[in-house]
Amino acid sequence: MKYLFFYKKYGLLRFLSNHETMRMIERILRRTGMNLKMTEGFHQRLKLSFGQALPTGIIDKAGLFLISTDEEIGEKFISQINSLSPHGFEVYRICKVSEKFELGRSIKGYVFSLIFLEEPKTSEDWKFEKYGKIWKTSFFVAFNSSSPRINAYGQYLTLRESVVFKETFNGESARCG
Amino acid sequence: MNNKKHPSVLKSLVGILDKVEKPSRYIGNEYNSVKKDAPFSVCLVFPDLYDVGMSHFGVKILYDIVNDLDFAKCERSYLPWPDMQKEMQNRSIPLYSYESYTPLDQFDVVGFTLQYEMSYTNVLRALRLANIPIRSAQRGEESPIIIAGGPCTFNPAPIEDFIDAFLIGDGEEGIVEMLEAIRSGNDRADKLRKLSNIEGVYVPSLNKQVRKRVVRNLKRSWAPTRQILPYTEIVHDRAVVEIMRGCTNGCRFCQAGMIYRPVRERSTGEILDISFETIKQTGYEELSLLSLSSADHSQIREIVSSLREIPYTSLSIPSTRANSLTVEIAKAVESVRKSGITIAPEAGTQRLRNVINKGISEEDILSAAKLAVDNGWRRIKLYFMIGLPTETDEDVRSIGNLIDRIKRLGFYDLSATIGVFVPKPHTPFQFESQIMPDEAVRKFKLLNWTNRFAKLNFTDPHKALIEGVLSRGGRELSYAIEEAEKRDLIFADWDEFFNAQRWMDLFEEYSVDIDHIMGKKRFKDEFPWDFIDSGISKGFLWAEYLKALRGDLTIDCRNGCTGCGVCPNFGIENVIYGVRE
Numbered sequence: 237m238k239y240l241f242f243y244k245k246y247g248l249l250r251f252l253s254n255h256e257t258m259r260m261i262e263r264i265l266r267r268t269g270m271n272l273k274m275t276e277g278f279h280q281r282l283k284l285s286f287g288q289a290l291p292t293g294i295i296d297k298a299g300l301f302l303i304s305t306d307e308e309i310g311e312k313f314i315s316q317i318n319s320l321s322p323h324g325f326e327v328y329r330i331c332k333v334s335e336k337f338e339l340g341r342s343i344k345g346y347v348f349s350l351i352f353l354e355e356p357k358t359s360e361d362w363k364f365e366k367y368g369k370i371w372k373t374s375f376f377v378a379f380n381s382s383s384p385r386i387n388a389y390g391q392y393l394t395l396r397e398s399v400v401f402k403e404t405f406n407g408e409s410a411r412c413g
Numbered sequence: 414m415n416n417k418k419h420p421s422v423l424k425s426l427v428g429i430l431d432k433v434e435k436p437s438r439y440i441g442n443e444y445n446s447v448k449k450d451a452p453f454s455v456c457l458v459f460p461d462l463y464d465v466g467m468s469h470f471g472v473k474i475l476y477d478i479v480n481d482l483d484f485a486k487c488e489r490s491y492l493p494w495p496d497m498q499k500e501m502q503n504r505s506i507p508l509y510s511y512e513s514y515t516p517l518d519q520f521d522v523v524g525f526t527l528q529y530e531m532s533y534t535n536v537l538r539a540l541r542l543a544n545i546p547i548r549s550a551q552r553g554e555e556s557p558i559i560i561a562g563g564p565c566t567f568n569p570a571p572i573e574d575f576i577d578a579f580l581i582g583d584g585e586e587g588i589v590e591m592l593e594a595i596r597s598g599n600d601r602a603d604k605l606r607k608l609s610n611i612e613g614v615y616v617p618s619l620n621k622q623v624r625k626r627v628v629r630n631l632k633r634s635w636a637p638t639r640q641i642l643p644y645t646e647i648v649h650d651r652a653v654v655e656i657m658r659g660c661t662n663g664c665r666f667c668q669a670g671m672i673y674r675p676v677r678e679r680s681t682g683e684i685l686d687i688s689f690e691t692i693k694q695t696g697y698e699e700l701s702l703l704s705l706s707s708a709d710h711s712q713i714r715e716i717v718s719s720l721r722e723i724p725y726t727s728l729s730i731p732s733t734r735a736n737s738l739t740v741e742i743a744k745a746v747e748s749v750r751k752s753g754i755t756i757a758p759e760a761g762t763q764r765l766r767n768v769i770n771k772g773i774s775e776e777d778i779l780s781a782a783k784l785a786v787d788n789g790w791r792r793i794k795l796y797f798m799i800g801l802p803t804e805t806d807e808d809v810r811s812i813g814n815l816i817d818r819i820k821r822l823g824f825y826d827l828s829a830t831i832g833v834f835v836p837k838p839h840t841p842f843q844f845e846s847q848i849m850p851d852e853a854v855r856k857f858k859l860l861n862w863t864n865r866f867a868k869l870n871f872t873d874p875h876k877a878l879i880e881g882v883l884s885r886g887g888r889e890l891s892y893a894i895e896e897a898e899k900r901d902l903i904f905a906d907w908d909e910f911f912n913a914q915r916w917m918d919l920f921e922e923y924s925v926d927i928d929h930i931m932g933k934k935r936f937k938d939e940f941p942w943d944f945i946d947s948g949i950s951k952g953f954l955w956a957e958y959l960k961a962l963r964g965d966l967t968i969d970c971r972n973g974c975t976g977c978g979v980c981p982n983f984g985i986e987n988v989i990y991g992v993r994e
Contacts, residue, residue, distance in 0.1 A: 259646075264696065322444040
């Protein structure tokens, strides 16, 4: 059975590199004691796939990973996995997907937001909204195009807000839950 | 201290982490780190980069022991890399703890672990970044009590002006007594007085003679199983179980083999129990069996074969001796399967191996290497030293011959590390001189021909000399060490920061008598560390030294007492669970 996990990574954990995030998640999964599928071969690792890599420094509200297991996973697994995680990492949704589901082929892109503490001066064609003392802009970035850099626009924070799935791939619906 | 969080540090921290390399090594908040409130606080500092310090096992033991106390909490800190130090200084961020982001000067106790002498200047830099006065004499009632432990404390003299109290020897019981003493003291002077009455504690202004602290056996409850998981990739990123402390081989060059006596094995059942629990608590994919010489554990076969049963968990063993068992164990050990086998012949001739009492023969080495080839290894790493007592040019050239013979057994990749021997305090070779860098370079050249078929790594002979001076010197070194930190000679163990010339200039300016410190000594000569009693008498070390010069062997003390004095002195014994095959 394949399960798609949605997670948030915030606070100090935004300073984790993509590689560090993957290793952290792998160890969290190992701590759950869940019977996960392993890769073939001599040096066995968890069979795990992730959404698009995120540069260090970005707050992630749209993290994704996919596992294969022969165990049935229910809602209460969310609280179990979160109790075995460091503060700043939180799984908020798990859904069962079909065996044919592949992460890389079902994501259309992500919505990113930039938060500014001063009125932004940029040549980009972005619409800004003002909330109290902050300015915010959001935009769509297609899958496998580069994520906004943290120091590129003078923004205070960068967030990956949400994932946008393709309508279908291989005739399968990418929607879950 | 009060227990409120320190949002000021955390807030300024967030502003600079985007600017430094590998920010995750500074964020703390790791899984299994302990956040607790307690009336009394300790911060343990490993005076090196997080990546190194987090790999160290001793801190893990003490961290859990202190955090299990009702009245105390233990936090951690490390020395930030220079890019981070600069950012912290620019924003006036003091050195902080990794649990509550509390500035170090607000702790009741700050403890340093001294694992290698080259970290002394790092200790001073950590104190400076923490705004704690560098010298003990400058500290007032407001300053934390600065304590230190680790193997370097067996010669505390060079840094005793900076440390309020040393704990020499096993720390498990002593640390608790120290914290109780500090907590109950009325003022700084009273705290130090109370500390000076504890077995194994050296308070420089108060104690004249100190005997090391020793624990009878390794208690199950002392084994840390909730080991902290770093985010960044550290040097040894794996679960660790200490299977044995001490070593019975009696190699005459080895300080650890002398100061950690007697040997204390853990039982197989306990090792399995600790291992399963640690893997469960951490999710680690690799388990390391820690000891000075793991193949010497009397139950090692059984231990290794049982631990292989833990699913999807590979085993690693940091150090083993060259014998047939080594290969047998190596077969079960994933890290060795991947990276190749390691053997430490130490010297090139049997005569010299007998001098250093390395209890292995040429046949042991060659048959272990042959067995490794027969089992499919094609890569091998070898360790040798030059500058050993009585060494001739012939001994040095023979290193090349031995490398040649091993290579011909069928390895396609052979690398050999050739280090310069540093005669350490509390070993039989403390009476011996260390070779100077010019002589070391001359000896290295005798091995150049070996380069044709092996990768040779020569360690820096100047670094070895500075290490020798810092490990053998006395209290007079404190001014040179203090100045070294001011001149930025920190992270001295890191090649990119090591500058031999600047150290040599410094020693010259401060009139450090290198020839005297590093020269040959006789029995009657006084050492700066004579007042530290490791349990081994100076007479035994001298007798071992004379035996070494004659090339006489001393047996492994598992097979009969060699009379070093540790067991009767402390009323203890080797803890061994069976006869080693």
